[in-house]
Amino acid sequence: MKKKITNWSNYPVVEANLLPFRYEDELRQLLNSQQEPLITRGNGRCYGDAALGPNILSSLPFNHILSFNEQQGIIHCEAGVMLDELLELIVPKGWFLPVTPGTSFITVGGAVASDVHGKNHHKDGSFSNHIVELELMNGVGEKVRCSREEKADLFAATCGGMGLTGVITKVKFRLKKVESSFINQRSVKAKNIDEIFGLFEQNEGYTYSVAWIDCLQKGKDLGRSVLMLGEHAKREELPNRQQMHPLKVPASKKVSIPFNFPSFTLNPLSVQAFNFAYYNKMLGNEKKDIVSYDPFFYPLDSVLHWNRMYGKKGFVQYQFVLPLEQSRQGLIEILEKINSRKMGSFLAVLKLFGEQESLISFPMRGYTLALDFPIVNGLFEFLDELDDVVMKYGGRIYLTKDARMKPEAFWKGYPNAQKWVDILKKYNPDQKFNSLLAQRLNIIS
Amino acid sequence: MKYILILGATSDIAIACAHEFARNGYGVQLAARKQDKLKIIAQDIEVRHKMPVTCHTFDALDYESHHEFWKKLPHRPEVTLCAFGYLGQQEKGQTDWREAWQIIETNFTGAASILNIVAQSYEEQGRGSIIGISSVAGERGRQSNYLYGSAKAGFTAYLSGLRNRLYKKGVHVLTVKPGFVDTKMTEGLDLPGPLTAKSEQVAKSIYKAHRSKKDVIYTLPVWQLIMQNIRLIPEGIFKKMNL
Numbered sequence: 042m043k044k045k046i047t048n049w050s051n052y053p054v055v056e057a058n059l060l061p062f063r064y065e066d067e068l069r070q071l072l073n074s075q076q077e078p079l080i081t082r083g084n085g086r087c088y089g090d091a092a093l094g095p096n097i098l099s100s101l102p103f104n105h106i107l108s109f110n111e112q113q114g115i116i117h118c119e120a121g122v123m124l125d126e127l128l129e130l131i132v133p134k135g136w137f138l139p140v141t142p143g144t145s146f147i148t149v150g151g152a153v154a155s156d157v158h159g160k161n162h163h164k165d166g167s168f169s170n171h172i173v174e175l176e177l178m179n180g181v182g183e184k185v186r187c188s189r190e191e192k193a194d195l196f197a198a199t200c201g202g203m204g205l206t207g208v209i210t211k212v213k214f215r216l217k218k219v220e221s222s223f224i225n226q227r228s229v230k231a232k233n234i235d236e237i238f239g240l241f242e243q244n245e246g247y248t249y250s251v252a253w254i255d256c257l258q259k260g261k262d263l264g265r266s267v268l269m270l271g272e273h274a275k276r277e278e279l280p281n282r283q284q285m286h287p288l289k290v291p292a293s294k295k296v297s298i299p300f301n302f303p304s305f306t307l308n309p310l311s312v313q314a315f316n317f318a319y320y321n322k323m324l325g326n327e328k329k330d331i332v333s334y335d336p337f338f339y340p341l342d343s344v345l346h347w348n349r350m351y352g353k354k355g356f357v358q359y360q361f362v363l364p365l366e367q368s369r370q371g372l373i374e375i376l377e378k379i380n381s382r383k384m385g386s387f388l389a390v391l392k393l394f395g396e397q398e399s400l401i402s403f404p405m406r407g408y409t410l411a412l413d414f415p416i417v418n419g420l421f422e423f424l425d426e427l428d429d430v431v432m433k434y435g436g437r438i439y440l441t442k443d444a445r446m447k448p449e450a451f452w453k454g455y456p457n458a459q460k461w462v463d464i465l466k467k468y469n470p471d472q473k474f475n476s477l478l479a480q481r482l483n484i485i486s
Numbered sequence: 487m488k489y490i491l492i493l494g495a496t497s498d499i500a501i502a503c504a505h506e507f508a509r510n511g512y513g514v515q516l517a518a519r520k521q522d523k524l525k526i527i528a529q530d531i532e533v534r535h536k537m538p539v540t541c542h543t544f545d546a547l548d549y550e551s552h553h554e555f556w557k558k559l560p561h562r563p564e565v566t567l568c569a570f571g572y573l574g575q576q577e578k579g580q581t582d583w584r585e586a587w588q589i590i591e592t593n594f595t596g597a598a599s600i601l602n603i604v605a606q607s608y609e610e611q612g613r614g615s616i617i618g619i620s621s622v623a624g625e626r627g628r629q630s631n632y633l634y635g636s637a638k639a640g641f642t643a644y645l646s647g648l649r650n651r652l653y654k655k656g657v658h659v660l661t662v663k664p665g666f667v668d669t670k671m672t673e674g675l676d677l678p679g680p681l682t683a684k685s686e687q688v689a690k691s692i693y694k695a696h697r698s699k700k701d702v703i704y705t706l707p708v709w710q711l712i713m714q715n716i717r718l719i720p721e722g723i724f725k726k727m728n729l
Contacts, residue, residue, distance in 0.1 A: 064526065105529065106533045130533070
């Protein structure tokens with residue numbers, strides 16, 4: 042039975058067969074019985090069409106934790122396990138995720154397929170950096186193991202490989218040792234782009250750094266932002282009350298947005314008002330506090346279904362990265378374009394990436410900016426213009442968030458694309474694994 | 487340590503209950519036919535909750551084996567959860583007796599066979615707790631699933647009688663009637679949201695009802711209201727309805 046399926050940005054929506062599996066033999070049966078192409082989907086938190094196709098394997102029920110070595114901090118689990126479940130298990134034992142994106146509602150398999158990054162990319166790299174070993178199931182139902190030592194080509198093509206090398210089934214990865222579940226947070230205001238760039242570069246010693254940026258400022262205020270820095274708090278840094286339970290897992294207090302907002306809710310005025318309030322809520326130039334990991338890493342997880350804020354038409358998230366030397370000029374050009382079109386973005390997040398050596402993963406040394414745009418007439422044309430700027434400066438677009446870029450932008454932005462596609466041909470010879478994204482970008486044709 | 491025995495441990499509600507009881511400090515005994523699946527479920531529970539889990543082969547339809555099965559358990563469980571069931575296909579069952587037989591035997595006869603043994607044992611020791619997963623389908627026969635419904639109706643009546651018999655002996659019997667349950671396997675299916683409970687939610691309400699020694703629960707209270715109304719419809723009208 043076909044049903045309507047869409048990922049986090051509510052765009053695009055497809056009619057598809059959703060095929061869940063709980064055990065390996067169920068997955069094997071699905072792979073052997075399905076003649077048509079398949080793509081694996083976890084919790085559907087990628088924004089666009091990477092996990093969409095006419096036939097979707099759902100890995101959500103495939104969520105057993107296989108082992109947790111508390112001494113060495115190594116976890117081995119099936120791909121459908123979600124990060125929030127892992128946190129519940131590992132934090133009380135003094136461990137944390139080595140890398141986490143801005144939501145804990147993603148599966149481990151999704152974290153690998155997108156090779157996700159977090160606020161500590163400049164220190165710890167992306168998720169794949171911490172993987173010990175992967176297991177996949179190929180198109181004919183055989184298990185294939187890979188790592189940096191074993192089938193290194195398959196390993197490289199799978200990290201950030203958007204599920205096109207096979208079904209990721211098991212992941213073994215290293216955790217980060219922590220003394221507490223709290224974060225020592227420091228927020229610093231920056232008046233403009235030069236100040237925020239300066240702050241990022243001065244503060245690369247911090248484990249976590251990210252900035253929220255107000256896209257509607259122009260002229261000398263262009264790039265006005267708040268930088269948030271963080272370190273895992275040491276036990277002795279905690280207030281007395283929290284020292285009693287330094288590894289406490291915060292209780293979830295979640296509210297849900299129950300329906301799609303009317304699409305006029307977010308407009309340049311309301312976005313402006315929000316950004317004004319956010320920037321001015323901080324009275325001084327700097328603020329320090331100790332917060333639980335939840336509000337620091339996952340501020341939006343407390344509002345379930347925040348994507349419904351954008352209305353039924355959905356939104357797109359646009360995330361790009363520019364090489365370090367080109368970042369300043371490119372960002373100014375893009376922010377000015379956003380400004381002149383009044384295409385205000387509610388959520389705009391800026392981060393300085395560290396070095397990254399990888400085949401097909403998104404990060405590279407330089408600045409990355411993530412923007413949300415509600416879908417309105419003319420948006421896609423506008424984003425094509427932004428693509429041109431990103432390409433001009435040698436940058437690239439994040440596949441996990443993309444639903445609309447043209448193939449040229451992909452092939453230009455990812456210099457190893459051909460090498461990656463050659464490996465796909467080796468391990469996915471019958472094109473059994475295929476997605477709307479792969480077709481749209483001429484990855485699998 | 488207290489133990490819970492879960493019969494039919496590979497169903498979604500059963501798995502969720504195994505986690506919920508383990509989280510609350512119970513050792514877990516998983517029983518089902520498919521041992522390979524049990525093994526991975528057991529491993530997962532052990533890693534997450536640090537409680538001992540054992541796996542046991544149990545076939546609801548192999549009545550002869552039930553005594554031996556109960557005798558051989560490594561610990562006498564304080565709680566026995568009877569979670570197996572077979573929905574089957576109503577239409578097939580109308581003409582194919584094998585199908586009808588399997589629906590009736592699994593949901594009623596199999597359950598009665600093993601719970602007879604458990605009840606006897608609990609009665610003798612003067613304590614214990616039996617939890618049976620029945621169904622709202624047993625409240626009234628409908629054309630779309632009366633084979634399953636009638637077997638569950640029988641099971642509900644069985645549990646009710648058992649409760650009446652064992653109450654004075656200090657043994658607790660809880661009847662659970664889930665309505666629609668949204669499991670990870672039905673993710674994305676068009677189940678009516680307000681009437682649909684998640685299996686984790688069902689497990690929590692079962693644990694709570696067990697703690698407070700409730701007799702009968704609907705896992706979403708709204709179902710109690712719905713079933714009350716469905717029971718009140720006169721048969722003359724009910725027979726004309728498409729349910």
